[in-house]
Amino acid sequence: MIEFEPKDGVRFIKDVRVPTADGVELSLDMHVPVEADGSQDWATTPRPLLMEYIPYRKDDSPPYSGYHNDFAQHGIIGARLDCRGSGASGGVTADEYSVQEQLDGAAAIEWLATQPWCTGKIGMIGASYGGFTAVQIAALAPEHLTTIIPIYFTDDRYTDDCHYRGGAMRCYYDIGAYGASMIGMNAMPPYPEYSGQDWARLWEEHIEQNAPYLLTWLANQTDGAYWRSGSIRDRYEEIRCSVFMIGGWRDGYPNPPLRTFEHLIVPKRLLMGPWNHTRPNAAIPGPRVDYVSEVLRWCDHWLKGEDNGVMEEPAVQVYMQSYDEPRADRTETRGYWRAEQDLPMGERIWSLATGGRLIDEAEDQEGVDCYRYNPTVGTCGGLWSGGVPYGLPTDQRPDEIHSLNYTTESLTEPVEILGRGQVTLNIRSTAPVMAFAARLSDVATDGTSALVCTGVLNATRRTSIEEPQPLTPGQTYEITIDLDATGWRFEAGQRIRLSVCSADFPNLWPTPYAGENDVLFSKDYPSRVTLPTVAVRDAEGRATPGDEIDFKPGDDAEPYREAPNEPVWQIVRDVMGRRTGLTTLQSNVSRVSDDMEVRNKRTLDLWVSEDDPANASAKGRHTRHIVRRDGEMVVDSICNLRSTVDAFHCTIDLNITVDDLPHAQRRWVQSFPRQLL
Incomplete structure (x- = not known):
């Protein structure tokens, strides 16, 4: 465990080792509230804790950043835990949302509740993966889990996730984004300054034993036991803590928040904006809102015990969209905020x-x-x-x-x-x-x-x-x-x-x-x-009705762009070949410290024949550069998926270089019979 110097009333604590039942240790970072004059020892001052549980490598984010720091400035420990087999945590991973991963999360909550710096009041928060883990672990009902705030989550991993929809297989996303991306992310090294003597063992373990999630998804083309273990649909009653759900109409998960709200029997709230899969303060299209303020008001009640009136407010808060010129680069949506006590039923x-x-x-x-x-x-x-x-x-x-x-x-x-x-x-x-x-x-x-x-x-x-x-x-x-x-x-x-x-x-x-x-x-x-x-709300002429709820505004937003000569989203027509294609590009840089930055780049090429629909192919490439004062590491993963009339054929190549020299290479090749897909 590493303690950083306090900053603006917060102390950053790095690499708290959290034990699991089988002896594997998970790595947790915390932003902890401290008194400006140093009059209190954080390690013996109990505070409520709000935890995010994801595999997206906490060590690639700089200290004193993100909403974990905001939570700490508000008197709540903001914690982030790397899942087993990812980041700085031990163990291996071959799939998302495994039963073991869920049990690890529940055990972590109970261990944290016994620490002298925790009051025993623990919440979970997260968007996407972190929203999934929040509802999954809540269904295990650990004793000290008091509330969850799942954002952009699912209750059903088969019907409402990035792999299948309506019994059809999704296309661009798993190859061009998440599915292929995790192959490289789970092979990236931890950092020796944080992991110490465990650094080499952790990295070798992750490189040699982690496996692509994508192969498991392709092998499970119909609903069944595999998808049920990470789904809470049809067992909502197993959740016993309060739930504040946040979703977006343009997000990939608009259905689960409404369905979950309808079936939960615990104190609950639903907030649905017009947003895509970006946090509501920065999402497109707007209006964007300062959702962290709403989360903190919820946590003041459920984690601190404050009677602040939050539970007397409308339980359903939704943005009603209206017509806009349908441009891909728009950043706002016309409409109004509507308040209801429950989801209305009419048809x-x-x-x-x-x-x-x-x-x-x-x-x-x-x-x-x-x-x-x-x-x-x-x-x-x-x-x-x-x-x-x-x-x-x-x-x-x-x-x-x-x-x-x-x-x-x-x-x-x-x-x-x-x-x-x-x-x-x-x-x-x-x-x-x-x-x-x-x-x-x-x-x-x-x-x-x-x-x-x-x-x-x-x-x-x-x-x-x-x-x-x-x-x-x-x-x-x-x-x-x-x-x-x-x-x-x-x-x-x-x-x-x-x-x-x-x-x-x-x-x-x-x-x-x-x-x-x-x-x-x-x-x-x-x-x-x-x-x-x-029921239709009244308005003058073609004006939209007035807002029935007020939120603090979020951030300004601009359409996503790369360099002027690098289009990020293209639909391409091969006229002579009678094919239609999609190409996408996305990149970002995270400056972790003065001594290190992480550069990410994703590209996708996807084609389908206009005459032979069985003839489709996708190639996604995901490259990560870790640039440090002491050298450079590149983790490069390429995933090819192509189809014929009776099968899907997948090849995956993972290449890691250190200072331009080959370091490790793995490959996977597998064909999957099409199950009426």
Whole structure:
């Protein structure tokens, strides 16, 4: 354990070794409140503690930074714990959210509660991975876990995570971002100035024994026991502490916060903004808010025992979005903050009808609309948001050309929706495997189409996501597609549009068979969309209603950019090769200290054939440079995933150099039969 000199009422404590049941030690850093005059010994002054539990290498962040420092300045110990097999922690890791990882976290809480510098009141906080671990460990109900604040989390690792959606396999993200990124991150060295005599053992252990998570995900293409161990869906009652959930409508996880809020039986609060997968003070699109102030008010009540009125405030606080020009570089969203005591329950049904109409009441007319499966549709839908700092959707009309579209008349009065809608379709296909994607859009008077939310179902999962069944070509099936949750206000004069196709490229990996699909609608085969309507708030003309909740403002934001000659997000058309591609670029630098910085760079090249949807490929490269006064280390990982009609083929190469000389190399090669994907 290393103690840093105090700064602004906080002392930074490095590398507290936390024991686990099997003898492996985890590494924890703390920002601890101290008196300016040094009159109190931090090690014997009990404080409540708020812990983040993630594998993203705490030692790559400089001391006295992040919200852990903010917590300490407010009288709460801000702690960050490296998961087993990552960063400066011992042990090995071959997968995310393992049972062992969850047990480690629960044990850490109970150990921390017994330390003389802790009051025994412990909370957990984290975004994405840290939100996942918070709800997973809360479901184990450790005695001293008092509250959790999960941000951008899931309750179901199969239906609502970055690997699968609606029984279809996600595409760009695991290769271009998280999945392939963790291969290199888990092979990076700890730092000798912190890990001391354990430095060499820890690094060798991580290099030689850690394994790519991605291979396990590809081997588990249907729901089942593997995905259940890290999911709290259907066992919400096992959470016994209070919960403050934070989510974003443009985040990749808009559904779990609403579903979890609905089922929890403990004190709870829900905050949903318009945000992507970036913390709410810095997220795009805005308005951004100072969410740390909201977290501290919650913790003052639950960790310090203050009666500050926070539990008398509305439990549901959501941003109701409205139409904006759909530009990928926009930083704000029109709308208003709405307050409710609970999630409202209401619905309104529109039926599909001939002539591309979406109508309030079903007609007697029978209709059948047909479209050809184009695996490149979806490029205007944005990028699934799990960490890439861009990806907002653009005008939907280029995608709508290759879709079936059903549109209402101009609305005579506003319509507001809050929650998850459903699309019921009667379909048939010429292919044995086919996905059906639904897009809900807000259409302006000039025809511009702004994406509200989407949903997808691999129709082989129409009755079960555990035991898929192929489609019989030409047979009619009724399927239900769950739309993503949203909060949206359609203004008077706008139109509501439902679009149906069979692709969401580059967010979903294409199903392998070419085909043509029918959508049927009649009294015998009703196809419809059901939206979760709520009471409409009054407003003047086309102005948005006034805010019903006030927040301290967050930070200013700018669209993400690299150098002028380095575009970060491109859709590419290979005209002669009849292929459509995606390229992405992302980089950052973390200045850890005067003696060290860490440079990260990610690139992705993804292609799909317009004529042969089985022919798709993705290559992600993730390079990390650790630059120190005493030398330079490079950890370079490359992941290639390609598909044929009956299998996925994955090659992974990991190369580590020290001062430009080869140091370590590992490789993995594996093929996975497609399970009706």
